[in-house]
Amino acid sequence: MKYRILFSSLFxxxxxxxxxxxxxxxxxxxxPRSERSDxxxxxxxxxxxxxxxxxxxxWELGLASMMMTDLESIGLFNIISSKDxxxxxxxxxxxxxxxxxEADTLEVGKLxxxxxxxxxxxxxxxxxxxxxxxxxxxxxxxxxxxxxxxGKTETFFDLEKQLVIKILKYLEAAxxxxxxSKIAENIETRSINAxxxxxxxxxxxxRADELKERGEIKEADKELQEAKxxxxxxxxxxxxxxxAKRNLAKLVMGMPMTI
Numbered sequence: 074m075k076y077r078i079l080f081s082s083l084f085x086x087x088x089x090x091x092x093x094x095x096x097x098x099x100x101x102x103x104x105p106r107s108e109r110s111d112x113x114x115x116x117x118x119x120x121x122x123x124x125x126x127x128x129x130x131x132w133e134l135g136l137a138s139m140m141m142t143d144l145e146s147i148g149l150f151n152i153i154s155s156k157d158x159x160x161x162x163x164x165x166x167x168x169x170x171x172x173x174x175e176a177d178t179l180e181v182g183k184l185x186x187x188x189x190x191x192x193x194x195x196x197x198x199x200x201x202x203x204x205x206x207x208x209x210x211x212x213x214x215x216x217x218x219x220x221x222x223x224g225k226t227e228t229f230f231d232l233e234k235q236l237v238i239k240i241l242k243y244l245e246a247a248x249x250x251x252x253x254s255k256i257a258e259n260i261e262t263r264s265i266n267a268x269x270x271x272x273x274x275x276x277x278x279x280r281a282d283e284l285k286e287r288g289e290i291k292e293a294d295k296e297l298q299e300a301k302x303x304x305x306x307x308x309x310x311x312x313x314x315x316x317a318k319r320n321l322a323k324l325v326m327g328m329p330m331t332i
Contacts, residue, residue, distance in 0.1 A: 110149065119132065120194050120195065122198075136204065144191075189217075230263060234257050
């Protein structure tokens with residue numbers, strides 16, 4: 074009987090939030106993983122003025138995560154996981170939330186055996202958002218190029234798409250018109266508040282994992298409860314936000330989260 078109850082609970086959660094584990098989304102190009110280049114995307118540096126920097130801090134992780142999703146969907150790259158980056162950066166004492174120097178970017182790229190490393194920065198200025206991305210060829214220790222976009226903050230997701238498309242030319246991965254359209258259509262959310270709350274929650278989940286590793290279980294649980302509130306708030310702003318739904322479902326079911 075208890076197994077039926079458990080199965081029913083999981084089934085209901087999948088209906089409400091979307092199954093936490095499912096098949097990968099189809100990619101644009103059918104290239105075997107063994108033939109793809111390894112690419113690491115590092116957190117973006119937040120250059121917003123100090124009096125508002127905290128408000129947009131979640132996008133340090135968020136913009137990098139959005140770009141990882143889009144770059145993965147092309148099918149040309151093996152995207153190195155955020156967990157691998159976090160682990161090696163922590164071991165070397167590097168601050169991954171907005172790596173400051175080219176040398177640090179290249180060091181992380183070498184440590185995770187990436188061919189390419191991508192990082193960037195953003196600044197929010199009273200309703201205007203500017204984002205910049207830089208891509209490096211790790212093995213040669215050189216910058217391949219940089220691209221930037223600017224527009225209304227409320228169009229942040231469209232700006233992120235534009236940045237991805239611009240930076241791809243330095244990765245020898247220019248898209249055709251059909252591929253460009255498909256990338257542009259894959260909208261995560263158009264709500265600023267939903268996005269910021271979701272990524273604030275994801276940051277808290279990362280902190281909780283770090284606290285657990287140090288044996289600080291009560292503090293970790295507090296972070297997870299706050300993360301749950303963030304994901305719920307994100308869904309209030311955008312009830313159709315699939316990423317926030319999955320994040321909340323995993324917390325409710327006690328499943329590990331791969332941010």
